[in-house]
Amino acid sequence: MIYGFDPLYFLFALPGLLIGIWAQVKLSHAYGKYSKVAVESGMTGAQAARRILDDAGLNDMPVEEVPGHLSDHYDPVKRALFLSSENFSGRTVAAVGVAAHESGHALQHQAAYGMFSFRMAIAPVTQFSSMAYGVIFLIGILFHILQVVLPIVIATFAVITLFQLVTLPVEFDASRRAKEQLFRLGLVREDERRGISKVLDAAALTYVAGLVSSVLNLLYLLALDRRR
Numbered sequence: 022m023i024y025g026f027d028p029l030y031f032l033f034a035l036p037g038l039l040i041g042i043w044a045q046v047k048l049s050h051a052y053g054k055y056s057k058v059a060v061e062s063g064m065t066g067a068q069a070a071r072r073i074l075d076d077a078g079l080n081d082m083p084v085e086e087v088p089g090h091l092s093d094h095y096d097p098v099k100r101a102l103f104l105s106s107e108n109f110s111g112r113t114v115a116a117v118g119v120a121a122h123e124s125g126h127a128l129q130h131q132a133a134y135g136m137f138s139f140r141m142a143i144a145p146v147t148q149f150s151s152m153a154y155g156v157i158f159l160i161g162i163l164f165h166i167l168q169v170v171l172p173i174v175i176a177t178f179a180v181i182t183l184f185q186l187v188t189l190p191v192e193f194d195a196s197r198r199a200k201e202q203l204f205r206l207g208l209v210r211e212d213e214r215r216g217i218s219k220v221l222d223a224a225a226l227t228y229v230a231g232l233v234s235s236v237l238n239l240l241y242l243l244a245l246d247r248r249r
């Protein structure tokens with residue numbers, strides 16, 4: 022049996038794939054719409070992030086521009102915020118929302134928010150598992166010993182799934198902190214905040230889709246194991 026040609030696999034993979042596509046469509050729709058809506062304050066994403074970080078006493082934390090579309094992220098190792106050009110210099114609801122969300126991760130780090138710390142702690146083993154999963158799977162198929170290595174494949178994939186599960190509360194909490202700070206510091210109006218919610222909720226949905234897809238994949242692997 023070859024992984025990709027098992028009809029049972031498609032049964033498990035299809036729902037995740039469809040939810041993933043739906044989430045991507047929703048995100049590009051929401052982001053596309055609100056990256057054309059200017060914020061009344063005239064602030065760029067970078068300026069909004071700077072205000073939130075400074076307010077939290079993180080005056081030394083750099084806010085830098087990175088290439089790529091929606092490549093925005095907070096780097097906990099470098100303790101720096103990286104914003105895509107569009108959001109770094111954009112003066113739109115979407116730009117300010119995304120920049121504030123990434124600042125939210127910096128606030129989580131500063132506050133030693135439990136889920137954030139846990140996610141950081143399991144990041145190295147997740148990275149290793151992501152690599153090992155593919156290699157072991159390939160070895161299993163090439164040498165026809167998939168059934169033998171299946172428990173290892175399942176264990177590595179379970180780690181990846183756990184990481185995605187922990188990512189959800191971290192993402193939702195970062196968005197919650199973002200909206201709270203934007204409003205508290207008077208950087209956005211109420212209607213702008215609603216637009217930001219739509220963009221950030223759509224972004225969170227892609228993480229939900231990723232988790233659903235992984236859980237189904239894991240169930241498939243467990244079903245394979247039961248067939249042994």
Ligand SMILES: [Zn+2]
Nearest residue numbers: 122126192195
């Ligand atoms: Zn995030």
